[in-house]
Amino acid sequence: VNHARSVVEFGPINKDTPLKGHFDKDDAKFVNIPAYAVQNRVRLLEKNKLAQQLSEESPLNRIEGEGEIGIITSGVSYCYVKEFVSGVSILKLGFTNPLPEKKIAEFIKGKKAIIVVEELEPFVEDQVLRICAQNRLDVPVHGKRDGTLPREWEFSPDTMQRLKDIVSVKKAAVPMAKSDMKLPGRPPSLCAGCPHRGMYAATKKAAGQTPVVYCSDIGCYTLGVQPPFRTADFIICMGGGAGAAGGFAQVTDQKPIAFIGDSTFFHAGVQPLTSALFNHHSIVMVILDNRTTAMTGHQPNPGTGRHFGGINTDALDIETLVKGIGVQFVRTVDPYDVTSCVKVMKDAIDFDGVAVVISKCPCPLLLKKEKRLEKKVCVVNQDDCISCFTCVRMIACPALIKRDKSVEVDPNQCIGCGMCANVCPKKCIEVRQ
Ligand code: SF4
Ligand code: SF4
Ligand code: SF4
Numbered sequence: 001v002n003h004a005r006s007v008v009e010f011g012p013i014n015k016d017t018p019l020k021g022h023f024d025k026d027d028a029k030f031v032n033i034p035a036y037a038v039q040n041r042v043r044l045l046e047k048n049k050l051a052q053q054l055s056e057e058s059p060l061n062r063i064e065g066e067g068e069i070g071i072i073t074s075g076v077s078y079c080y081v082k083e084f085v086s087g088v089s090i091l092k093l094g095f096t097n098p099l100p101e102k103k104i105a106e107f108i109k110g111k112k113a114i115i116v117v118e119e120l121e122p123f124v125e126d127q128v129l130r131i132c133a134q135n136r137l138d139v140p141v142h143g144k145r146d147g148t149l150p151r152e153w154e155f156s157p158d159t160m161q162r163l164k165d166i167v168s169v170k171k172a173a174v175p176m177a178k179s180d181m182k183l184p185g186r187p188p189s190l191c192a193g194c195p196h197r198g199m200y201a202a203t204k205k206a207a208g209q210t211p212v213v214y215c216s217d218i219g220c221y222t223l224g225v226q227p228p229f230r231t232a233d234f235i236i237c238m239g240g241g242a243g244a245a246g247g248f249a250q251v252t253d254q255k256p257i258a259f260i261g262d263s264t265f266f267h268a269g270v271q272p273l274t275s276a277l278f279n280h281h282s283i284v285m286v287i288l289d290n291r292t293t294a295m296t297g298h299q300p301n302p303g304t305g306r307h308f309g310g311i312n313t314d315a316l317d318i319e320t321l322v323k324g325i326g327v328q329f330v331r332t333v334d335p336y337d338v339t340s341c342v343k344v345m346k347d348a349i350d351f352d353g354v355a356v357v358i359s360k361c362p363c364p365l366l367l368k369k370e371k372r373l374e375k376k377v378c379v380v381n382q383d384d385c386i387s388c389f390t391c392v393r394m395i396a397c398p399a400l401i402k403r404d405k406s407v408e409v410d411p412n413q414c415i416g417c418g419m420c421a422n423v424c425p426k427k428c429i430e431v432r433q
Contacts, residue, residue, distance in 0.1 A: 376416025
């Protein structure tokens with residue numbers, strides 16, 4: 001973790017570095033068949049020794065200040081130490097693998113105590129304890145192992161106060177703001193008009209009382225975990241939902257429905273799909289193709305036809321790919337047409353085998369960014385509205401404002417996608433240009 005920012009000064013930039021080189025073939029070095037692998041293991045250990053030497057000599061591993069207490073720290077933790085702790089000697093590590101073991105041992109010698117300040121797991125601390133043992137250094141080491149510092153969460157100025165019984169620690173000049181107000185939780189949610197809303201609403205309706213497991217993955221669509229959708233029963237890692245879906249098909253009578261974004265599908269979804277086919281698993285994979293990698297800032301992926309830097313490239317067609325590996329049930333749907341999606345999802349859930357539904361609709365935020373979003377907004381005809389709240393219950397769009405006996409639309413948020421109009425039983429929501 002290194003949630004910090006600062007001005008960065010570039011050193012000289014070497015503009016002479018060639019952009020292309022030449023691959024010099026060397027089987028013994030690059031082809032790790034057993035006969036070569038045993039030799040390469042020796043080479044690797046020799047290289048590690050050289051790296052160790054580099055670490056010992058590196059200016060990135062430096063000692064600052066003097067004091068009986070030594071602090072060994074790295075990364076953003078160093079900034080907390082510098083800002084709040086005084087009267088100590090600091091070994092600032094900027095080259096942590098391999099660690100400069102000799103330098104660390106020399107630093108520890110003669111100190112009254114050592115504190116290791118690092119975020120998350122006690123990686124450096126465990127090595128420091130080993131170095132102490134190997135060098136017979138009888139110096140107390142404080143850190144996460146003895147509970148001086150917490151192992152959970154990131155550090156803060158308050159965390160440094162936990163060192164005040166050992167060293168001199170300043171209080172933050174401006175204490176961290178605390179409010180007595182009980183603020184409502186504001187978890188992130190799918191945007192107004194997000195196409196995932198339509199697909200989730202349709203899937204829930206199609207599944208009805210059928211026992212299903214919603215296998216989710218990493219992307220905006222993970223937010224389906226929230227009500228009213230609740231379409232994320234677990235996430236593991238990229239592609240993990242689709243992979244686990246096969247396992248659920250094997251060991252439960254619940255129908256696995258795996259949601260996966262287009263980027264994640266290209267990255268790690270093709271393999272689990274192939275595995276499901278090979279193993280005759282009965283699963284539904286819903287590929288939420290929003291034509292981008294939305295969650296991380298609209299990066300291109302192999303399906304978008306754009307490369308990094310906006311360069312045009314060939315777009316890989318998901319439907320062709322899925323059919324090409326042998327999936328028999330493949331349907332491409334428009335998630336804004338929720339009613340049609342319900343029918344397709346019912347067929348997919350009933351299908352005995354691998355069913356793939358591609359929900360194809362660009363992320364509206366991307367369209368807005370690229371100035372391709374048509375100006376539309378929906379309005380509720382209040383005379384015809386029967387206050388059934390189907391629109392709110394099914395789509396839960398943040399642009400829909402639920403009043404006691406009516407529904408209104410926030411024109412500032414609404415993008416006129418028409419999902420709410422699609423599910424309204426009275427057809428009293430109109431999309432206007
Ligand atoms: S960024 Fe796009 S895909 Fe993500 S929640 Fe918003 S509309 Fe949906
Ligand atoms: S679904 Fe239609 S009728 Fe029902 S509350 Fe919404 S706008 Fe009114
Ligand atoms: S048309 Fe309906 S669902 Fe779409 S953004 Fe507007 S209020 Fe939300």
